[in-house]
Amino acid sequence: DAKTTQPNSMESNEEEPVHLPCNHSTISGTDYIHWYRQLPSQGPEYVIHGLTSNVNNRMASLAIAEDRKSSTLILHRATLRDAAVYYCILRDKERTSGTYKYIFGTGTRLKVLA
Amino acid sequence: GAGVSQTPSNKVTEKGKYVELRCDPISGHTALYWYRQSLGQGPEFLIYFQGTGAADDSGLPNDRFFAVRPEGSVSTLKIQRTERGDSAVYLCASSLLAGVSYEQYFGPGTRLTVT
Numbered sequence: 243d244a245k246t247t248q249p250n251s252m253e254s255n256e257e258e259p260v261h262l263p264c265n266h267s268t269i270s271g272t273d274y275i276h277w278y279r280q281l282p283s284q285g286p287e288y289v290i291h292g293l294t295s296n297v298n299n300r301m302a303s304l305a306i307a308e309d310r311k312s313s314t315l316i317l318h319r320a321t322l323r324d325a326a327v328y329y330c331i332l333r334d335k336e337r338t339s340g341t342y343k344y345i346f347g348t349g350t351r352l353k354v355l356a
Numbered sequence: 357g358a359g360v361s362q363t364p365s366n367k368v369t370e371k372g373k374y375v376e377l378r379c380d381p382i383s384g385h386t387a388l389y390w391y392r393q394s395l396g397q398g399p400e401f402l403i404y405f406q407g408t409g410a411a412d413d414s415g416l417p418n419d420r421f422f423a424v425r426p427e428g429s430v431s432t433l434k435i436q437r438t439e440r441g442d443s444a445v446y447l448c449a450s451s452l453l454a455g456v457s458y459e460q461y462f463g464p465g466t467r468l469t470v471t
Contacts, residue, residue, distance in 0.1 A: 272456075274456050274457065276459070283464075284462075284464055284465075285360075285447050285449070285462030285463050285464050285465050286399065286447075286449075286460075286462045287462065288459035288460070288461070291457065291459070327398075329398055333456055334456065341404045341411060341412035341454070342387075342404075342451075342454050342455060342456055342458070343389060343401040343404055343412065343415070344389075344391075344399070344401065344460065345401065346391075346397075346398025346399045346400070347398055348396070348397060348398055349398055
């Protein structure tokens, strides 16, 4: 499975944009880039995903490098409720079983300062 | 609508005992996943169900762990002869279909403590 590299932690001020980086230099052509976040004492929550083009939704934006070896999750205005661990995951179909399981790393712990 | 629910939310058991953890997925979701999360780590895949069948159980650590989904909805994770190393948060997730673009919806987890 292709792996991702993220900083262990980041800090942001409230109401400022946050750029969370992810490196995935061994990404394959069929890997999708998924982002989840996990708030304290909760299960992970889907944020956004993409393949090649930049993506926007109500929660965030995903900027994917042209060579796809890195991506950035953008929170446009961080709030205290955005404090969480953010996971960048590559997702592809496991050939033999057809499983679309997630292989989580340790993620980036985002701290939002009031 | 209702999300994924898991019961119990907390379970404390003695070493060597048997435990069952239950997952109620979102209605109509055909794919169901179990993960395990230790403190400070990301979730670790255990098993995947497509309908009633376990399509991928490659993440189960050993034969003390077993999971079922007899009617294609509710799933139970069963752990025999529990060990202290089994202490973790057990997460269940479901998705409408098993596809690369279908996100998984996670439950709040069951915190298992083996004393």
